[in-house]
Amino acid sequence: MKSTFNNYPEIREAVRALCAQFTDEYHRKIDEDKAYPEEFVDALTGAGWLAAMIPEEFGGSGLGLAEASVVMEEINRSGGNSGACHGQMYNMSTLLRNGSQAQKEFYLPKIASGEWRLQSMAVTEPTTGTDTTKIRTTAVKKGDRYVINGQKVWISRVQHSDWMILLARTTPLAEVKKKSEGMSIFMVNIKEAMQSGMVVQPIANMVNHETNELFFENLEIPEENLIGEEGKGFRYILDGLNAERTLIAAECIGDGYWFMDRATHYVKEREVFGRPIGQNQGVQFPLAESFIEIEAANLMRFRACELFDQGQACGAEANMAKYLAAKASWEAANHCLQFHGGFGFANEYDIERKFRETRLYQVAPISTNLILSYVAEHLLDLPRSF
Numbered sequence: 338m339k340s341t342f343n344n345y346p347e348i349r350e351a352v353r354a355l356c357a358q359f360t361d362e363y364h365r366k367i368d369e370d371k372a373y374p375e376e377f378v379d380a381l382t383g384a385g386w387l388a389a390m391i392p393e394e395f396g397g398s399g400l401g402l403a404e405a406s407v408v409m410e411e412i413n414r415s416g417g418n419s420g421a422c423h424g425q426m427y428n429m430s431t432l433l434r435n436g437s438q439a440q441k442e443f444y445l446p447k448i449a450s451g452e453w454r455l456q457s458m459a460v461t462e463p464t465t466g467t468d469t470t471k472i473r474t475t476a477v478k479k480g481d482r483y484v485i486n487g488q489k490v491w492i493s494r495v496q497h498s499d500w501m502i503l504l505a506r507t508t509p510l511a512e513v514k515k516k517s518e519g520m521s522i523f524m525v526n527i528k529e530a531m532q533s534g535m536v537v538q539p540i541a542n543m544v545n546h547e548t549n550e551l552f553f554e555n556l557e558i559p560e561e562n563l564i565g566e567e568g569k570g571f572r573y574i575l576d577g578l579n580a581e582r583t584l585i586a587a588e589c590i591g592d593g594y595w596f597m598d599r600a601t602h603y604v605k606e607r608e609v610f611g612r613p614i615g616q617n618q619g620v621q622f623p624l625a626e627s628f629i630e631i632e633a634a635n636l637m638r639f640r641a642c643e644l645f646d647q648g649q650a651c652g653a654e655a656n657m658a659k660y661l662a663a664k665a666s667w668e669a670a671n672h673c674l675q676f677h678g679g680f681g682f683a684n685e686y687d688i689e690r691k692f693r694e695t696r697l698y699q700v701a702p703i704s705t706n707l708i709l710s711y712v713a714e715h716l717l718d719l720p721r722s723f
């Protein structure tokens with residue numbers, strides 16, 4: 338398989354070498370045991386990859402989203418799942434772009450060294466779903482503290498992170514001019530919060546993805562944990578979400594190449610009716626189509642990275658990259674499973690695991706329909722539907 342994208346060769350080679358130490362058997366066992374890949378995440382942290390976007394003055398490598406996305410792509414392309422650790426990358430960018438100098442000095446060096454993990458971001462709520470501006474979790478100022486009450490759902494990696502970024506309403510919806518105003522973001526010390534007002538309830542789910550319901554009852558957090566200005570949190574979180582969508586697009590592209598590698602290898606080897614199944618155009622064409630779609634998604638992913646790294650608006654590109662890449666990886670997953678016949682269902686081939694993992698990206702971190710609705714409204718100027 339010859340991808341036309343071989344940029345950032347040094348990063349690719351180094352991440353590939355690290356990932357090669359973690360075999361298919363390792364990732365399969367972690368999945369079967371519903372465990373967290375501690376050794377894998379520690380190795381990535383130790384090698385500095387999860388601090389790629391932290392500026393050098395704070396102990397990181399000062400790289401951009403493009404480089405960070407190559408790291409995520411290579412993890413997924415190796416057969417691993419960046420879902421265990423990608424939060425660190427995009428949460429970092431939220432802190433980096435909107436935190437005060439004092440906050441950056443406090444958090445970033447410890448995150449870069451691996452002493453602290455910033456893997457969690459709590460936005461989604463059970464009653465409001467994608468309609469984020471209606472969130473009901475509140476943060477009320479009381480002296481030098483904020484008191485948090487409410488509930489979140491699907492909040493990932495909480496049990497494997499030290500800090501979490503929390504979105505909460507600081508001004509009631511009825512009192513703001515625009516519904517996107519009046520929300521703020523806070524750094525929450527997870528272990529402390531679990532002792533004093535935050536309850537974490539794990540959610541068993543289809544993929545091996547550690548995710549949870551969170552319940553807040555009078556959780557008090559110091560005012561210095563507010564990131565940026567009060568009331569502007571939604572804007573800050575959107576910036577982080579663009580980074581997240583672009584990184585997830587890169588992960589889908591990594592998955593897509595993984596499926597293509599496995600599929601093309603297998604269809605050349607497997608002989609039925611006296612010839613390799615890959616000699617049939619009924620097998621070749623869907624694979625060729627998938628490959629074209631992955632390559633095309635890759636263009637949009639690097640366009641989104643370029644804009645983000647230049648500090649320009651990239652909402653449209655990040656959304657479209659995520660849409661194209663998630664679609665391409667899902668198509669590739671289906672073809673890979675199909676052309677493996679029965680063997681695709683055997684755990685030892687890892688296809689069913691990667692198939693489950695890549696399916697998630699049709700729904701999270703943003704559903705395909707919501708991206709289509711964004712494009713219809715913002716790029717096609719069609720009337721807003723909600």
Ligand SMILES: Cc1cc2nc3c(=O)[nH]c(=O)nc-3n(C[C@H](O)[C@H](O)[C@H](O)COP(=O)(O)OP(=O)(O)OC[C@H]3O[C@@H](n4cnc5c(N)ncnc54)[C@H](O)[C@@H]3O)c2cc1C
Binds near residue numbers: 461465467704723
């Ligand atoms: C494994 C996992 C991990 C996650 N991790 C995190 C996390 O760490 N932090 C976090 O904050 N969230 C997280 N999420 C939440 C995720 O971002 C949401 O599930 C996702 O954004 C969809 O929101 P929802 O589940 O509330 O779906 P809903 O908003 O209820 O929507 C359900 C479906 O309805 C359709 N739909 C909804 N509105 C419209 C519309 N206007 N037009 C057309 N169709 C529509 C879409 O197809 C959508 O998929 C995670 C989810 C999962 C499954």
